[in-house]
Amino acid sequence: QDTDGEVEARQFIDFLNKEHGRHLNDGYHAEWAYATNLTEHNLNVKLNKSLEHATFTKEQWKELNKYPWQTYSDPDLRRQFKIYSVLGSPALEFDKLQKLEKLESDMESIYSTAKVSHHKDKNKTNLSLEPELTEIFIKSRDPEALHHYWTEFRKQSGKQVRNHYKQYVDLENEVAVKNNFTDAAEYWLDAYDTKDFRDQVAKLWEQIRPLYLQIHAYVRRRLHDKYGDKHVNRRGPIPAHLLGNMWAQTWNNIYDLVVPYPEKTKPDVTAELKRQGYTVNKMFRTAEEFFTSLNMSAMPPEFWERSVLEKPKDRDIVCHASAWDFHDGKDFRIKMCTRVNEEDLFTIHHEMGHVQYFLEYKNQPMAFREGANPGFHEAVGDTISLSVQTPKHLHKIGLLSNVTNDKESTINDLMKTGLEKIAFLPFGYLMDLWRWGVFKKEISHEDYNKHWWKLRHEYQGIEPPSHRSEDDFDPGAKYHIVASVPYIRYFVSFVIQFQFHRALCIKAGEFDPKNPSKQPLNECDIYRSKEAGNLLKNMLALGSSQPWPEAMEAITGQREMDASALLDYFEPLQKWLEKENAKTGELVGWEPTDKRVH
Ligand SMILES: C=C(C[SeH])C(=O)N1CCC[C@H]1C(=O)O
Numbered sequence: 001q002d003t004d005g006e007v008e009a010r011q012f013i014d015f016l017n018k019e020h021g022r023h024l025n026d027g028y029h030a031e032w033a034y035a036t037n038l039t040e041h042n043l044n045v046k047l048n049k050s051l052e053h054a055t056f057t058k059e060q061w062k063e064l065n066k067y068p069w070q071t072y073s074d075p076d077l078r079r080q081f082k083i084y085s086v087l088g089s090p091a092l093e094f095d096k097l098q099k100l101e102k103l104e105s106d107m108e109s110i111y112s113t114a115k116v117s118h119h120k121d122k123n124k125t126n127l128s129l130e131p132e133l134t135e136i137f138i139k140s141r142d143p144e145a146l147h148h149y150w151t152e153f154r155k156q157s158g159k160q161v162r163n164h165y166k167q168y169v170d171l172e173n174e175v176a177v178k179n180n181f182t183d184a185a186e187y188w189l190d191a192y193d194t195k196d197f198r199d200q201v202a203k204l205w206e207q208i209r210p211l212y213l214q215i216h217a218y219v220r221r222r223l224h225d226k227y228g229d230k231h232v233n234r235r236g237p238i239p240a241h242l243l244g245n246m247w248a249q250t251w252n253n254i255y256d257l258v259v260p261y262p263e264k265t266k267p268d269v270t271a272e273l274k275r276q277g278y279t280v281n282k283m284f285r286t287a288e289e290f291f292t293s294l295n296m297s298a299m300p301p302e303f304w305e306r307s308v309l310e311k312p313k314d315r316d317i318v319c320h321a322s323a324w325d326f327h328d329g330k331d332f333r334i335k336m337c338t339r340v341n342e343e344d345l346f347t348i349h350h351e352m353g354h355v356q357y358f359l360e361y362k363n364q365p366m367a368f369r370e371g372a373n374p375g376f377h378e379a380v381g382d383t384i385s386l387s388v389q390t391p392k393h394l395h396k397i398g399l400l401s402n403v404t405n406d407k408e409s410t411i412n413d414l415m416k417t418g419l420e421k422i423a424f425l426p427f428g429y430l431m432d433l434w435r436w437g438v439f440k441k442e443i444s445h446e447d448y449n450k451h452w453w454k455l456r457h458e459y460q461g462i463e464p465p466s467h468r469s470e471d472d473f474d475p476g477a478k479y480h481i482v483a484s485v486p487y488i489r490y491f492v493s494f495v496i497q498f499q500f501h502r503a504l505c506i507k508a509g510e511f512d513p514k515n516p517s518k519q520p521l522n523e524c525d526i527y528r529s530k531e532a533g534n535l536l537k538n539m540l541a542l543g544s545s546q547p548w549p550e551a552m553e554a555i556t557g558q559r560e561m562d563a564s565a566l567l568d569y570f571e572p573l574q575k576w577l578e579k580e581n582a583k584t585g586e587l588v589g590w591e592p593t594d595k596r597v598h
């Protein structure tokens with residue numbers, strides 16, 4: 001029963017939700033215009049628009065503070081007030097706010113437009129990260145070429161933004177302090193609303209680390225087989241440029257070098273996509289059809305009319321893939337420089353997973369149109385991809401001619417998935433370990449790069465291909481650092497997506513926890529299961545209206561993050577790796593690097 005004043009408070013929140021939605025829609029149009037056409041004009045429009053909205057937000061925030069909302073009896077109303085009570089960056093004086101947003105836009109633009117020279121043909125100087133360098137890291141097995149592109153990209157990206165970043169850190173911390181947080185690390189972590197969140201994450205990593213050490217030791221040995229002592233020290237860290245990815249964050253692209261049973265290798269999905277003449281549109285339609293098979297939503301007409309799904313030839317854009325909610329209940333888009341390859345097929349599912357979340361919570365009040373926590377938002381599409389990537393499913397959709405279900409094939413399949421999911425976890429963790437340290441002034445700007453490589457060595461067991469210096473700024477060669485996108489959300493996602501997958505597989509009748517060997521979890525495909533789809537939809541529809549343990553319970557029956565789903569999934573691979581590494585006498589772990597960061 002309402003306390004007095006609660007009725008007007010509800011009217012105020014309704015007004016705020018409507019106005020906030022209008023401003024967000026307006027602001028996202030300006031952001032989209034800039035992200036899809038990086039001109040000075042579009043940047044200025046975006047910055048001015050954001051200043052206009054900051055003015056409105058600040059006025060309404062002052063109004064909001066007049067309401068004794070902590071005393072209200074309606075939990076929904078209290079929760080909406082709580083969310084709006086954090087003013088965010090408009091708490092800065094507006095000249096500083098403009099400076100912060102200009103720094104972020106400039107860093108993102110420098111990253112997105114970085115170009116490097118060809119490693120042989122010095123006349124070719126216009127290779128971009130996407131698609132050229134990304135495809136080189138997928139395909140090239142030439143250490144010299146990879147070293148060139150690894151170093152040149154960092155010279156044209158990270159190195160260029162080292163001073164921007166120092167200023168950004170101070171301003172981001174000022175935003176935090178003006179919002180009554182001790183520093184930007186605490187401000188960013190507020191999104192999880194969990195007091196011992198960092199301890200929980202540290203514990204998850206400790207549980208998973210033994211498995212990581214095993215796959216690291218095995219991959220290092222196979223890279224040593226391929227590249228020899230000249231490039232790989234079998235007891236040392238793995239050189240970062242040899243792992244199939246510009247940031248060594250996922251290793252699935254070197255599967256062909258490390259496949260446990262080559263005689264059982266399956267045909268490459270990329271080759272099959274190309275052989276069948278898949279277009280980018282057909283890749284998106286394939287992903288959409290998986291979701292509709294679950295009784296989830298098709299993409300609305302605006303999605304197909306307004307998304308940018310391929311890199312334009314006539315202008316610079318931010319190629320890093322992203323999904324956009326224009327907060328009007330109708331306009332949802334993806335921006336992606338898609339190529340026809342296996343990796344992009346899964347990224348498409350990842351991005352479409354974001355849009356599914358947008359669609360499911362579009363009738364929530366504006367305050368609740370977020371994920372239960374940011375990790376949930378990143379986990380939706382990946383959870384679906386765990387079904388899509390199974391040989392059983394790829395066969396169903398005609399991307400794999402035949403399926404062999406024997407022990408060797410299972411190990412091969414688990415290795416392929418492990419090269420993405422297990423390899424990623426230390427990177428997903430250290431990205432914000434570094435930033436939390438920087439925001440907390442535990443890492444001074446004189447040590448930015450030294451500390452980055454200390455964490456890369458300690459958690460990932462990798463090293464740069466050659467010496468680095470403090471003139472370099474290698475964290476700035478990663479999108480999320482220059483675009484100020486928090487990253488622990490991906491670590492959370494890579495753990496909870498296995499909890500979601502297990503729950504949906506049980507619901508779909510594809511996995512029985514009481515008899516796990518009857519239907520191995522890594523063969524589960526929830527395709528066409530409306531029961532699984534409804535279970536997922538009901539969780540997504542909550543948006544951020546409940547604390548995330550409620551959403552976790554709604555889908556899995558548990559209330560906490562739990563690494564056991566991931567560890568159970570990879571258990572056969574872990575056993576195989578332990579035996580294999582013992583057989584070849586691998587050092588599990590790594591010795592110090594001989595590469596200096598001075
Ligand atoms: C695909 C996206 C857009 Se939300 C992304 O940034 N991801 C997805 C996996 C990790 C992270 C990355 O690329 O670093």
Ligand SMILES: [Zn+2]
Pocket residue numbers: 350351354377378
């Ligand atoms: Zn994402």
